[in-house]
Amino acid sequence: MAKITVNFERCKGCGLCTTACPKKIVEIQKEKRNPKGYFTAVCVNNEACIGCAMCAMMCPDCAIVVEK
Amino acid sequence: MAVVFERPHALCDVPLHYCPGCTHGIIHRLVCEVIDEMGIEGDTIGICPVGCSVMAYDYFNCDMIEAPHGRAPAVATGVKRAKPDSFVFTYQGDGDLAAIGTAETVHAATRGENIVVIFVNNTTYGMTGGQMAPTTLPGQITQTTPYGRDPKIQGYPVRVCEMLSTLSGTALAQRVSVDSVPHIREAKKAIRKAFENQKEKRGFSIVEVLSTCPTNWGLSPIEALDRLREEMIPYYPLGVYKDITAKEGE
């Protein structure tokens, strides 16, 4: 049981987190822009998250909190 | 569930002004994680000179000083000599450290100033819009090398860690990268070692961090990571160039 929370306001949609996720479950969503105009990162399969925090380690904006 | 990863306390809870995918933010966080883990935020003074990181004083929760372009090692010397028990670090880009601030860098190292230098190398002047830096690779196109850097005209890039490793005052000269999680872990270990060196009064420690500048490279953030791996690391090999704590044969 693990989950990530992406800070919607802070995420700049750079996608670096998507390169780090070993489960390939972090993606940049293309539906809702944040107030700065960026599409943001989301976890597309919460069940598969292992809480390894690699996405958060790769995030330049410290926009991901990981719980396990 | 418990929180296993969040913002370190030493990193202020404010949005960073860096471009999307710029790895400055990762490096800031690593420095802050080390400050948190060592419990030294209250005794740390950071110095950020001119460049993309000029406003980093708003991001680090420790006391901060903004320095003139290239002069951070001299400012750090003043701070450290006045307050020898504090932890002092500079956070400098390649133009700052290896062009305008070369003298200050070399002499702080050769004096063995007991400070930590975080050197962010992204092969360009980012803040001013992507001009040739002392670290710009041969052939690299920038605003001021529109036909690519030609060593016959603009000379060769400076390899800072290699150069500083020849100086007696240097305790640690290590080049790391933040292009992947394993490399980020290595980078953090190097930064930790640099701060430990300062605690043990071992002298000058520099951690060179290969970093990206997607905006001025004209690449997406993910393509920029690829360029770092494929073009920068071969020219600037990662590794420890000097470590006075390393045992013989290691």
Add this chain to the structure above:
Amino acid sequence: MERSLMKGNEALAEAAMRAGCKCFFGYPITPQTEISAYLAKKMASAGGLFLQAESEVAAINMVLGAASTGTRVMTSSSSPGISLKSEGISYIAGSDLPCVIINVQRGGPGLGGIQPSQADYWQATKGLGHGDFHVLVFAPASVQEMVDMVVRAFDKADEYRMPAMILADGLLGQMMEPVTFPEIKDNAPEKPWATNGHKNKREHNIINSLYLKPDVLENSVVERFERYKKIEETETDAECYLCDDADIVVCAFGATARVAKSAVNHAREKGIKAGLFRPKTLWPFPVKEINEASKNAKVLLSVEMSMGQMVDDIKLAINCSKPVEFYGRTGGVIPKPTEILAEIEKLGGVK
């Protein structure tokens, strides 16, 4: 304390230590090197720090760093070296940091010479770096004043959070005179703004001169100029010698004022009513004092070791209400009393 016979540069260095200067960052240049040499010998045993930097540029930035921690700090140089320091001085002023800077002037421009000069008056009072700012400028005329003014410079720099400069010259730096030192006393106030580690007891402090929003930068400059206004009202200082009834008021500062005083005495012996006005602060310029000193004068004569720099401030100070003449030697040439007397005689109705 007993009087001792000392060289100006060494006396200044001793006085700085007594004023609580804990860090000194220097770089060799003639004719100020005795300051560094003296402090290199004495600082460590007094619990302070002497460090020779790799350049004047590095030295002034080391000053910036030490000043940021709230430590009393000084650097010294001579004219070409001060030009190199001007970048750092602008940052220090823009960051509201106190420090003391010594300029033992030599001839210029360029590498110039190594003999005494006062041709850095404009630089010190008007152009010590880019941007809107001032530094306090003190002009000693004796070894004793080298001592007294450096103590005052540390106090005032702290009080107003700004750099203070001692604008001396090679003559004062090299000459020996009897001098009395003050007791050791560090009057440094509390500096809650200092970046010396927050110890988890306060918010982080930031020392900074960058303001990207024009209105914020304007406000910070305006606030600084409000402080300058108060300084202009309260910190001016000057010596007036035989000015009350003087027809001719000779104006000179520093070593030149000593020569000018001899010329004034000779003029009096010849029956010419001459006086001497000697500013001790060059910024702020003693405007009130010069108007008072010259109220009965017919003409003012500025004598300088330059092609005429302070003369502009004299004209501004008296609003061009009277003729202001100039006599100067430059390049390291010191004017002789007889030369100044001849100028006084020309103006004094001696036809």
